[in-house]
Amino acid sequence: MSEENIKRVLGVADYDAYWIGKSLLVRLTARGLLPCFNYTAQLEQRPERVSPPNWNMVFYTPDVCMTALRPFEVSVVMSNVGGASSLRVFDATGENEVKIRHESDREQTTNLQSALEKDQFVVHARVPKGASGHHGCIVVPADMVVSAIYYRAYGPASKADCDAFVAKNCDVSITAGGEIPWPMLTDEQ
Template structure:
């Protein structure tokens, strides 16, 4: 039996950086697919502009094989215009990804990232979860914003809200506890 495969917009976390001292830019998309038989791909949009814009697409068969699968998609493109950002379109909308120097060391001030649940609302976010900054979430979530201290402002911006470790993130929570970055394991808001 053959599955019909549809193409839908997915979601991921994105980063872009210059390749050495050239006019090339590398765009990286990382995320989690909700089914092990789904595939992810960055596809160039048809507009003839520089730098090109991209769609984050998932190829979705009729059946879902239970099991999460992580993905990392990379594309390299010319950016002779010197634009400071690359545009990516996904299920959460259009994102302008800043292009960083490859040798830049990111100073991570975000301990947590707040993810909203798709579909994205016009105002505010819904179904939010708070995840350690280096954690993964399933493809039904999009990055809403990052925080140093999530408990202080998230209640007013997301409804309902839970402070929970994401899939396969319990070791990261333990790491944060060991480093004293958080005082106690994440708990649901009441």
């Protein structure tokens, strides 16, 4: 029997944070789509002793990819966030500030047809985020779920605005494949 070598890498997700009812508890949620069925996603608290705590969006990736997309949703609940108005999550795209909202502020989710009717689109770019800008950009309806090899680069906006963003900000060069696109984590991160 062979031992699998599982790598711990920074992943990508869409984040939201909400106060739970009228309590002092906050729920941080990360949602996305893993490119391989046997990958797992997890929010992990960073070692800095700050309030509120900082988090890493981590993917655990074995050597072999079972090719099938898998949606994920992971949440953590924390208390005593010290009156903070936002949380910080570090992922493959860098640092993300996630505003803490009240449950009553939850936006109603829309289906694909209503997104098309409202002309709401977003630009997603391939991970890793390059020093020269975004690459591998795609324009999709705002409510469409995309694989975790992409991060949100722009939007929501009109299709025309998204296309203009791609033309101005996205590198069209092709990068070599075959490697995990997310940055590796060390024990210090």
